[in-house]
Amino acid sequence: DTGVSQDPRHKITKRGQNVTFRCDPISEHNRLYWYRQTLGQGPEFLTYFQNEAQLEKSRLLSDRFSAERPKGSFSTLEIQRTEQGDSAMYLCASSLDLFSNEQFFGPGTRLTVL
Amino acid sequence: AQKITQTQPGMFVQEKEAVTLDCTYDTSDPSYGLFWYKQPSSGEMIFLIYQGSYDQQNATEGRYSLNFQKARKSANLVISASQLGDSAMYFCAMREGISDDKIIFGKGTRLHILP
Numbered sequence: 702d703t704g705v706s707q708d709p710r711h712k713i714t715k716r717g718q719n720v721t722f723r724c725d726p727i728s729e730h731n732r733l734y735w736y737r738q739t740l741g742q743g744p745e746f747l748t749y750f751q752n753e754a755q756l757e758k759s760r761l762l763s764d765r766f767s768a769e770r771p772k773g774s775f776s777t778l779e780i781q782r783t784e785q786g787d788s789a790m791y792l793c794a795s796s797l798d799l800f801s802n803e804q805f806f807g808p809g810t811r812l813t814v815l
Numbered sequence: 816a817q818k819i820t821q822t823q824p825g826m827f828v829q830e831k832e833a834v835t836l837d838c839t840y841d842t843s844d845p846s847y848g849l850f851w852y853k854q855p856s857s858g859e860m861i862f863l864i865y866q867g868s869y870d871q872q873n874a875t876e877g878r879y880s881l882n883f884q885k886a887r888k889s890a891n892l893v894i895s896a897s898q899l900g901d902s903a904m905y906f907c908a909m910r911e912g913i914s915d916d917k918i919i920f921g922k923g924t925r926l927h928i929l930p
Contacts, residue, residue, distance in 0.1 A: 732916065743906045743920030757917065790858065802848060804918060806860035
């Protein structure tokens with residue numbers, strides 16, 4: 702399978718714990734995006750990377766959130782001191798470059814904070 | 816103000832009928848792109864169709880077409896000959912400007928195809 706992959710698919714954690722999600726984009730895709738989707742809503746943009754450079758961060762991305770793409774390939778999204786409001790689906794997408802119209806989405810990681 | 820508005824939270828349509836999902840958008844940028852994505856119950860977002868603001872013709876992809884009315888800031892999705900597998904959430908989305916790469920999504924419309 703050569704699509705976007707995300708790991709884990711589901712994560713249940715207790716409030717206050719740290720969690721880390723991984724996203725592997727489609728090979729040779731330069732751009733990588735993170736979105737968050739809560740129940741009954743469309744995805745909301747969090748941040749995106751051009752290769753290893755983080756180009757934009759949403760105001761939704763509080764200081765408890767950090768994202769990295771160290772070698773311009775896979776990316777990680779870490780949430781520190783999780784809160785119940787962090788419960789959501791975290792979606793990763795990738796695109797070939799700036800001029801690509803389509804972002805290819807992964808299956809998502811569903812986070813439940815108890 | 817909402818950038819993307821989808822006024823139909825849910826729709827029920829008989830199999831084989833055509834269906835129109837409404838979407839209006841708000842932007843002052845002359846350059847933008849409009850998207851429709853499908854999200855089945857399994858959760859993955861599936862790209863359906865794209866329309867650029869400067870495109871003269873309405874976009875079409877198989878059974879999907881985008882009814883682009885620029886003056887009305889409307890970008891409705893038309894699905895012809897609906898199938899049971901079309902049952903899903905459908906999201907309208909927009910990317911503003913040339914260099915801004917994030918996509919802004921609407922709240923979605925849940926489509927139910929009846930046998």
